[in-house]
Amino acid sequence: MIAWSAPSVPVLPGPADRAVVRLRDASGLLKESAEGPSATLYVCGITPYDSTHLGHAATYLAFDVLRRAWLDAGLQVQHASNVTDVDDPLLDRATATGVDWRDLAADQTARFFQDMTALQVLPPDTYLAVSETVPQVAEVVAALLAAGAAYQVPADDIAGPGDVYADLSLDPAFGSVFCSAAGLDDATMRALFAERGGDPDRPGKRHPLDPLLWRAERPGEPAWDAAALGRGRPGWHVECAVIAAAGLGPVVDVQGGGRDLVFPHHEMSTSHARLLGTTVRVQAHAGLVAYAGHKMSKSRGNLVFVRTLLADGADPAALRLALHAHHYRADWEWTDDQLVAAHQRLARWRAAVARPSAAPAEPLLATVRAALADDLDTPAALAAIDAWTQADGTDQTAPGLVRTLTDALMGIEL
Numbered sequence: 277m278i279a280w281s282a283p284s285v286p287v288l289p290g291p292a293d294r295a296v297v298r299l300r301d302a303s304g305l306l307k308e309s310a311e312g313p314s315a316t317l318y319v320c321g322i323t324p325y326d327s328t329h330l331g332h333a334a335t336y337l338a339f340d341v342l343r344r345a346w347l348d349a350g351l352q353v354q355h356a357s358n359v360t361d362v363d364d365p366l367l368d369r370a371t372a373t374g375v376d377w378r379d380l381a382a383d384q385t386a387r388f389f390q391d392m393t394a395l396q397v398l399p400p401d402t403y404l405a406v407s408e409t410v411p412q413v414a415e416v417v418a419a420l421l422a423a424g425a426a427y428q429v430p431a432d433d434i435a436g437p438g439d440v441y442a443d444l445s446l447d448p449a450f451g452s453v454f455c456s457a458a459g460l461d462d463a464t465m466r467a468l469f470a471e472r473g474g475d476p477d478r479p480g481k482r483h484p485l486d487p488l489l490w491r492a493e494r495p496g497e498p499a500w501d502a503a504a505l506g507r508g509r510p511g512w513h514v515e516c517a518v519i520a521a522a523g524l525g526p527v528v529d530v531q532g533g534g535r536d537l538v539f540p541h542h543e544m545s546t547s548h549a550r551l552l553g554t555t556v557r558v559q560a561h562a563g564l565v566a567y568a569g570h571k572m573s574k575s576r577g578n579l580v581f582v583r584t585l586l587a588d589g590a591d592p593a594a595l596r597l598a599l600h601a602h603h604y605r606a607d608w609e610w611t612d613d614q615l616v617a618a619h620q621r622l623a624r625w626r627a628a629v630a631r632p633s634a635a636p637a638e639p640l641l642a643t644v645r646a647a648l649a650d651d652l653d654t655p656a657a658l659a660a661i662d663a664w665t666q667a668d669g670t671d672q673t674a675p676g677l678v679r680t681l682t683d684a685l686m687g688i689e690l
């Protein structure tokens with residue numbers, strides 16, 4: 277799938293030996309986000325059955341800042357992502373609204389591209405829809421079956437070999453992403469698994485948490501031929517493991533998404549990745565954005581859409597500022613006054629860079645770089661820029677440097 281077009285990213289002046297971002301991993305530890313001259317990032321993409329809301333936007337902006345900080349540090353960045361265009365909630369919405377699932381997915385994906393373009397988010401280098409990767413997923417599932425790491429469970433409602441599940445008991449490291457650090461007990465894991473797309477009570481499974489790898493065809497559901505497995509479609513977690521490996525190779529430096537994905541999605545996809553020989557170094561998750569008292573979610577319907585705010589006249593740069601005003605790991609609640617405050621801040625910044633001269637901006641650049649290197653601390657970066665706008669000076673290059681800084685590191689054009 278061809279992603280949206282990339283915004284240009286201006287290059288900031290040296291020094292060359294810039295600190296590489298440290299991120300707080302899902303296990304609670306602060307870790308170096310990259311080790312090398314290169315860095316790889318996988319961020320879980322959308323399930324395209326409704327428009328981009330501020331929770332999605334906040335998550336994608338967080339990882340966009342990571343990419344921009346990596347680029348600024350001179351790293352070769354590879355970023356892969358997916359579009360979950362074959363999944364139960366999307367198929368349910370298509371059925372409920374009488375729309376073909378392909379049309380619903382294509383329409384919502386196009387809208388997402390418009391929103392990401394408006395917000396100046398850098399597009400992934402490898403961008404694959406699930407519908408584009410079925411043969412690769414089927415091949416992996418067949419290999420896991422042949423290796424004894426997966427098993428078939430016949431289904432009551434259809435003939436044939438049935439659905440395929442991963443046997444988690446064969447992965448001693450299962451739980452190491454999050455469950456052990458969070459001390460999740462079995463009952464909590466089962467409840468989260470059931471709430472987030474899993475089927476702990478499916479008869480015939482070896483363990484309630486074993487995740488679906490391949491769902492055999494049911495009447496009215498999309499399905500693809502897969503010789504060894506029979507007709508069907510991929511399970512959720514394995515798709516992301518396969519797409520990450522396809523785009524990034526054997527080492528994923530950072531796997532990201534919203535915190536709702538830590539368990540089961542990333543715990544499971546990382547387990548599958550281990551079987552594929554892929555290592556995920558750092559698991560980074562954005563906090564959840566709430567609205568009207570609850571996590572903003574398509575299933576609950578308490579949504580504030582990016583496109584609605586933009587259509588109502590929000591400046592995309594102000595929207596970025598409103599979201600970057602929160603630390604990416606924090607959970608927070610959207611209120612309309614935050615957009616008003618962001619517009620005011622943007623106006624102050626624009627007035628400050630329109631001055632013929634100002635206080636030198638090199639110290640500000642160092643402070644902002646250090647703030648972002650410290651677990652993407654955008655609120656600290658914003659506070660430092662606020663302080664610069666309030667100081668006077670005679671440096672004529674400073675306003676231009678601050679414009680480049682906000683554009684390069686945060687996609688904010690002043």
Ligand code: 5CA
Nearest residue numbers: 320321322323331332335360533534564565572
């Ligand atoms: N397609 C799957 C991932 S493979 C999925 O979760 N899609 S999604 O459309 O539901 O979410 C897209 C991204 O936005 C995910 O990274 C998810 O964790 C994140 N997200 C969803 N809701 C929120 C929220 N309220 N706050 C912050 N991030 C959120």
Ligand code: ZN
Nearest residue numbers: 320321516541
């Ligand atoms: Zn995913």
